[in-house]
Amino acid sequence: PEQRASGSGVIYTGDGYIITNNHVVAGADEINVTLKNRKTYKATVVGTDPSSDLAVIKIEADNLPYIVWGNSDEVKLGQWVLAIGYPLNLDVTVTAGIVSAKARAIGINDRQSQSPIESFIQTDAAVNQGNSGGALINTDGQLIGINSAIASPTGTYAGYSYAIPVNIVKKVVGDIVKYGTVQRAFIGISYPKDGLSDEQKKVEARKMEVYAAMIENLDYNVGRIIATLKKNGQYDNTLIFFVSDNGAEGFPRNANGFDNSLNNIGKPTSYVSIGPRWAEVSSTPFHLWKLTAGEGAVLSPAIIKLPSQNKAQSINTSFTSVKDISPTILEIAQISNPGSQYNGKTVHPITGKSWLSLLQNKTSTVYGDNFVFGDELHGNQYVRTANWKLELQAPYQGKNILG
Numbered sequence: 001p002e003q004r005a006s007g008s009g010v011i012y013t014g015d016g017y018i019i020t021n022n023h024v025v026a027g028a029d030e031i032n033v034t035l036k037n038r039k040t041y042k043a044t045v046v047g048t049d050p051s052s053d054l055a056v057i058k059i060e061a062d063n064l065p066y067i068v069w070g071n072s073d074e075v076k077l078g079q080w081v082l083a084i085g086y087p088l089n090l091d092v093t094v095t096a097g098i099v100s101a102k103a104r105a106i107g108i109n110d111r112q113s114q115s116p117i118e119s120f121i122q123t124d125a126a127v128n129q130g131n132s133g134g135a136l137i138n139t140d141g142q143l144i145g146i147n148s149a150i151a152s153p154t155g156t157y158a159g160y161s162y163a164i165p166v167n168i169v170k171k172v173v174g175d176i177v178k179y180g181t182v183q184r185a186f187i188g189i190s191y192p193k194d195g196l197s198d199e200q201k202k203v204e205a206r207k208m209e210v211y212a213a214m215i216e217n218l219d220y221n222v223g224r225i226i227a228t229l230k231k232n233g234q235y236d237n238t239l240i241f242f243v244s245d246n247g248a249e250g251f252p253r254n255a256n257g258f259d260n261s262l263n264n265i266g267k268p269t270s271y272v273s274i275g276p277r278w279a280e281v282s283s284t285p286f287h288l289w290k291l292t293a294g295e296g297a298v299l300s301p302a303i304i305k306l307p308s309q310n311k312a313q314s315i316n317t318s319f320t321s322v323k324d325i326s327p328t329i330l331e332i333a334q335i336s337n338p339g340s341q342y343n344g345k346t347v348h349p350i351t352g353k354s355w356l357s358l359l360q361n362k363t364s365t366v367y368g369d370n371f372v373f374g375d376e377l378h379g380n381q382y383v384r385t386a387n388w389k390l391e392l393q394a395p396y397q398g399k400n401i402l403g
Helices: 166-179 197-233 276-282 322-332
Strands: 017-020 029-032 040-051 056-057 082-084 095-105 118-124 135-137 142-151 159-163 240-243 303-304 370-377 380-385 388-393
Touching: 017 166, 029 056, 056 166, 082 118, 082 142, 095 159, 118 142, 142 166, 159 166, 197 240, 240 322
Parallel strands: none
Antiparallel strands: 017 056, 029 040, 040 056, 082 095, 082 135, 095 118, 118 159, 135 142, 142 159, 240 303, 370 380, 380 388
16 A cells, blocks of 8 residues: 655755655655645655664745755754754644753664664654654744654654754765765774773784784885885886785684684784774775675775876776776786787786876866766676666576676
8 A cells, every 4th residue: 555654854055855765665666745835845865874864855836935044063952943844744833942952862763774874863852753854944944854753652743853954964964965975084993892801802902903003014015015116216107006905804804724823813814804993984985884795896995106206197987897907007018918829828908998098187087977887796786887886686596697
């Protein structure tokens, strides 16, 4: 049977962009927007952000009245506020209350996101089902929040309602409209779980020491390479290329045959996993941590310096792959592609495209904006185009699945 639900929203541009809650539009096959003048429009979802429970939808209309932004940082405890929305299938309804708390977290966004963001404005303005996505305004009529949740033992208003501060809203909806998703930086802080024995604590501490030493050693040796090139007079005629993996897997491989005793951790005969929480940080923006090697190939940092190039010209995020390294080196060295034969032997032909035109700022992409790339690795298949990647994590079946 057909299921329907209702919510509220806030028009924030004259050409029909509307803010609402993610939980209002999540899973909807069709969205209809009815304005106060009783006109109804079909709406499309521009983007959603489950972490903050916000969404942007769009109707095709012009010259609409729209809300004025306020500043939620200036909201004070005890300040009068008004909640506007369509609760309980009623027509537009306004309720009043005061701000009773700020930066409140109630754990409700855990239901829809593994990285929830909560910093609610708590008020006692009456809010019920249907108010979600509606405006919380100050007495000057400025938007200071988006009504999102209530705290209640019954599911109806019981004295506490929660709104997403408008300063968070502005960041989220701005990114959704500009990029299609929210741009966030992550900082990882990891600590051992409670109840570890003294020996386990020593092992975890040693893992951290080894991990930190690896990073420091990497930086040091990159510097050594560059310093050696300069010392030998080869810096200006050398192609320099550093590339990093894009994150660790969150589960340990088979460590049989390795000596992972405390005093041996970090030596060539040891093998230890950094653990899922560290991998979670290094694998952003993936869910939790990288479960399979096929989840790579979205963003991997690389530094490339052409011979005689003084400094990096720009940062480029267009698609490329490791298959393009060999053609790049061959073109810079002015060596022709050997094809499928070399010294009388059949070899796999070199594929991929050279980066040289891109590195010389003659082009902005290696493959073009509409290029589609497919791959299969250990039974996991994926396709990439532009900033999107579709992955099938399943055993490989049939022939030419990507074909």
